[in-house]
Amino acid sequence: MATLWEQRYAHRTQCMSSSAIRELLKLTEQPDFISLAGGLPAPEVFPVKQVTEAVDTLMKELPTQALQYGTTEGYRPLREWLAHTTASRCGINVSVDNVLITSGSQQALDLIGKLFIDPGDRILVESPTYLGALQAWNAYEAQYVTVPMDEHGMVVDALEEALRLKPKLIYLVPNFQNPSGTTLALERRQRLVEIAERAGVPIVEDDPYGQLRFEGEHLPALLTLDAQCQANGRGDYHGNVIYLSTFSKILAPGLRLAWTVAPPEVLRKLVQAKQGVDLHTSSFTQMLAYEVAHDGYLDQHIEIIRKTYKERRDTMLAALAAYLPAGARWNRPAGGMFLWCTAPEGVNTVKLLEICVDKKVAFVPGTAFYPCGGGENTMRLNFSNATPEMIRTGIARMGEAMREMMGQN
Amino acid sequence: MATLWEQRYAHRTQCMSSSAIRELLKLTEQPDFISLAGGLPAPEVFPVKQVTEAVDTLMKELPTQALQYGTTEGYRPLREWLAHTTASRCGINVSVDNVLITSGSQQALDLIGKLFIDPGDRILVESPTYLGALQAWNAYEAQYVTVPMDEHGMVVDALEEALRLKPKLIYLVPNFQNPSGTTLALERRQRLVEIAERAGVPIVEDDPYGQLRFEGEHLPALLTLDAQCQANGRGDYHGNVIYLSTFSKILAPGLRLAWTVAPPEVLRKLVQAKQGVDLHTSSFTQMLAYEVAHDGYLDQHIEIIRKTYKERRDTMLAALAAYLPAGARWNRPAGGMFLWCTAPEGVNTVKLLEICVDKKVAFVPGTAFYPCGGGENTMRLNFSNATPEMIRTGIARMGEAMREMMGQN
Numbered sequence: 001m002a003t004l005w006e007q008r009y010a011h012r013t014q015c016m017s018s019s020a021i022r023e024l025l026k027l028t029e030q031p032d033f034i035s036l037a038g039g040l041p042a043p044e045v046f047p048v049k050q051v052t053e054a055v056d057t058l059m060k061e062l063p064t065q066a067l068q069y070g071t072t073e074g075y076r077p078l079r080e081w082l083a084h085t086t087a088s089r090c091g092i093n094v095s096v097d098n099v100l101i102t103s104g105s106q107q108a109l110d111l112i113g114k115l116f117i118d119p120g121d122r123i124l125v126e127s128p129t130y131l132g133a134l135q136a137w138n139a140y141e142a143q144y145v146t147v148p149m150d151e152h153g154m155v156v157d158a159l160e161e162a163l164r165l166k167p168k169l170i171y172l173v174p175n176f177q178n179p180s181g182t183t184l185a186l187e188r189r190q191r192l193v194e195i196a197e198r199a200g201v202p203i204v205e206d207d208p209y210g211q212l213r214f215e216g217e218h219l220p221a222l223l224t225l226d227a228q229c230q231a232n233g234r235g236d237y238h239g240n241v242i243y244l245s246t247f248s249k250i251l252a253p254g255l256r257l258a259w260t261v262a263p264p265e266v267l268r269k270l271v272q273a274k275q276g277v278d279l280h281t282s283s284f285t286q287m288l289a290y291e292v293a294h295d296g297y298l299d300q301h302i303e304i305i306r307k308t309y310k311e312r313r314d315t316m317l318a319a320l321a322a323y324l325p326a327g328a329r330w331n332r333p334a335g336g337m338f339l340w341c342t343a344p345e346g347v348n349t350v351k352l353l354e355i356c357v358d359k360k361v362a363f364v365p366g367t368a369f370y371p372c373g374g375g376e377n378t379m380r381l382n383f384s385n386a387t388p389e390m391i392r393t394g395i396a397r398m399g400e401a402m403r404e405m406m407g408q409n
Numbered sequence: 410m411a412t413l414w415e416q417r418y419a420h421r422t423q424c425m426s427s428s429a430i431r432e433l434l435k436l437t438e439q440p441d442f443i444s445l446a447g448g449l450p451a452p453e454v455f456p457v458k459q460v461t462e463a464v465d466t467l468m469k470e471l472p473t474q475a476l477q478y479g480t481t482e483g484y485r486p487l488r489e490w491l492a493h494t495t496a497s498r499c500g501i502n503v504s505v506d507n508v509l510i511t512s513g514s515q516q517a518l519d520l521i522g523k524l525f526i527d528p529g530d531r532i533l534v535e536s537p538t539y540l541g542a543l544q545a546w547n548a549y550e551a552q553y554v555t556v557p558m559d560e561h562g563m564v565v566d567a568l569e570e571a572l573r574l575k576p577k578l579i580y581l582v583p584n585f586q587n588p589s590g591t592t593l594a595l596e597r598r599q600r601l602v603e604i605a606e607r608a609g610v611p612i613v614e615d616d617p618y619g620q621l622r623f624e625g626e627h628l629p630a631l632l633t634l635d636a637q638c639q640a641n642g643r644g645d646y647h648g649n650v651i652y653l654s655t656f657s658k659i660l661a662p663g664l665r666l667a668w669t670v671a672p673p674e675v676l677r678k679l680v681q682a683k684q685g686v687d688l689h690t691s692s693f694t695q696m697l698a699y700e701v702a703h704d705g706y707l708d709q710h711i712e713i714i715r716k717t718y719k720e721r722r723d724t725m726l727a728a729l730a731a732y733l734p735a736g737a738r739w740n741r742p743a744g745g746m747f748l749w750c751t752a753p754e755g756v757n758t759v760k761l762l763e764i765c766v767d768k769k770v771a772f773v774p775g776t777a778f779y780p781c782g783g784g785e786n787t788m789r790l791n792f793s794n795a796t797p798e799m800i801r802t803g804i805a806r807m808g809e810a811m812r813e814m815m816g817q818n
Contacts, residue, residue, distance in 0.1 A: 009524060046476040070663065
């Protein structure tokens with residue numbers, strides 16, 4: 001008798017689905033395809049030389065530790081270094097007991113789901129929001145409360161109303177948001193932190209792109225503002241924010257390395273969850289990242305990334321102005337990897353994508369990022385991965401596809 | 410107002426607890442401590458030279474692929490190589506569509522929990538069983554049905570009775586089991602596969618140690634026996650077994666690399682779950698393992714590990730005979746990393762451990778491995794990690810502790 005697998009799956013699997021983006025990525029592996037769809041860093045600026053040297057050093061100095069099992073919390077020198085750099089960048093108290101290493105921020109999202117979400121629990125998210133968070137939390141049967149965004153990020157005026165639905169957590173990407181490229185304004189950050197604190201609803205601050213600012217002034221993290229509210233003279237952070245960041249966007253995503261800053265009591269629970277999930281993140285990649293990062297090279301490297309991405313963003317902005325039909329709109333992100341584009345009225349971007357795929361160019365239709373519907377004529381454009389020339393060609397093809405579609409209407 | 414974290418945790422967190430073993434591992438980091446507690450490979454035989462060379466090659470030939478995001482299923486050449494070696498070792502059809510790369514087998518256990526376990530679902534396990542499986546599945550609020558073991562592994566005569574409780578899955582470690590060191594006899598393997606197939610209950614076969622056999626004949630995997638039942642001429646495996654194995658025990662655990670062989674329809678669901686959990690396993694470590702393994706070096710390396718562990722097992726057997734008081738019993742595993750020891754009647758091994766820790770030697774008390782209680786005078790001894798000299802000293806100290814305890818009785 002063939003095993004009836006379908007009948008054995010857990011209830012939660014009904015909420016799980018494949019990511020539209022990752023399915024698309026498979027298509028874009030064809031030669032000559034120009035993908036503005038994924039969220040891939042520029043491979044041209046991977047620190048290949050530094051990684052090679054770091055492994056050589058590691059295999060000479062600490063080979064058995066790099067190849068052996070490690071602690072669930074992560075490689076201690078890396079955690080100490082992260083605590084130190086977070087503390088000095090943010091001007092707040094952060095100790096090693098606040099820092100957990102995860103296998104990418106995606107794992108942190110999964111662990112947070114495991115720790116906090118009972119089936120039916122609501123999570124408050126921006127609309128649009130990061131798809132990976134929805135994917136992680138759908139598996140815990142989360143529901144979503146959305147708060148709209150404008151060009152200054154989450155519309156905090158709508159927050160108190162949304163909090164009446166008693167969400168378990170508030171999730172947002174305040175810097176150069178994925179998908180919209182938007183940055184939350186300073187005054188909104190302050191109000192958000194105060195409102196969340198008053199309501200007793202923790203904030204999950206997902207900050208993969210914060211260090212990739214091309215222009216303008218760096219804004220304080222929600223973690224920072226929250227720590228300032230809670231000034232207490234202790235050596236560790238014990239506030240209302242769980243802060244996530246990653247080496248994927250400032251070093252290399254193939255290492256699958258990220259870190260979480262959380263109050264020690266939450267961190268201990270995350271560690272407990274992580275034990276059951278993968279024991280610990282690769283000792284090898286953790287020690288490798290520490291070796292590359294700790295002597296100051298990382299700052300130089302981030303500067304190279306910023307310069308590269310700024311050039312690509314500018315190329316994309318120029319191409320959009322040159323090739324898109326009247327009625328199309330887009331924003332000008334001050335950093336990060338994504339730009340948000342609104343097609344002319346009546347252009348459904350899921351249909352547009354079909355035409356674009358024939359022309360060998362891809363983007364992600366905006367609807368994917370709206371957990372409660374909407375955004376039918378919007379799209380996310382990635383400017384970090386393709387070369388400037390490919391960006392120009394890709395946007396030209398996309399403009400062509402839009403005109404074709406509008407002619408058909 | 411301080412955030413009331415305790416009130417926000419999900420219901421499932423009440424079932425989660427820290428691993429006794431991992432908490433112990435922290436103690437054993439003291440100098441001069443002899444740990445027979447963990448499940449760590451011998452660091453002396455890590456393939457440091459091969460890893461260094463592999464990274465050099467990788468960084469010359471495929472640097473950007475190794476540092477970039479990859480597909481959730483895993484690095485295709487590694488999956489193809491694993492499909493090929495599994496097919497030829499087992500003499501069955503296995504295709505790349507049967508193979509998923511995971512971040513250690515612990516992640517495969519978590520993904521299986523996510524895919525199959527609704528709160529309250531029962532999982533049939535051996536008693537004693539692997540602690541990591543319990544940890545992964547406790548987070549999904551699993552219940553357990555236990556089947557006792559004897560020196561030939563799970564007592565299959567008790568299986569049909571246990572199946573009346575309608576478990577969702579049958580989980581076992583058939584080769585050199587963790588914790589008991591026991592191997593499931595051939596005739597029992599055949600009956601187990603037939604009974605599970607007839608009952609329509611899938612088997613999760615966890616096989617980290619199968620290739621670490623010191624003596625006697627290799628027994629067919631449950632995967633193999635099941636595939637033979639289901640002979641169908643197709644190029645992929647589509648039976649009733651989900652098979653797990655890992656590079657942790659044959660290459661290096663610090664890489665966090667394992668693989669799952671499952672029917673394609675189950676594999677697709679596991680991939681969906683893995684997307685939300687960590688996107689994918691490190692491209693870097695996957696390509697590194699492929700580089701070290703694919704040209705045949707791995708077989709040579711496994712031979713070195715086998716020789717080292719056999720010597721250590723023999724040292725432990727001799728030390729047990731020399732130092733343990735009358736009434737203590739132990740088995741003689743034909744491979745793997747663990748040996749099972751029963752202290753004389755009345756010696757509670759949790760109390761024994763306290764005395765042993767003062768003497769700077771540790772093991773894991775057997776009770777940890779019994780999900781439904783039992784095993785109060787049993788313990789798991791690891792013989793792979795400590796050197797022969799340390800093993801002798803450690804067992805001598807343990808014998809001393811037992812005598813002290815028995816004198817007190």
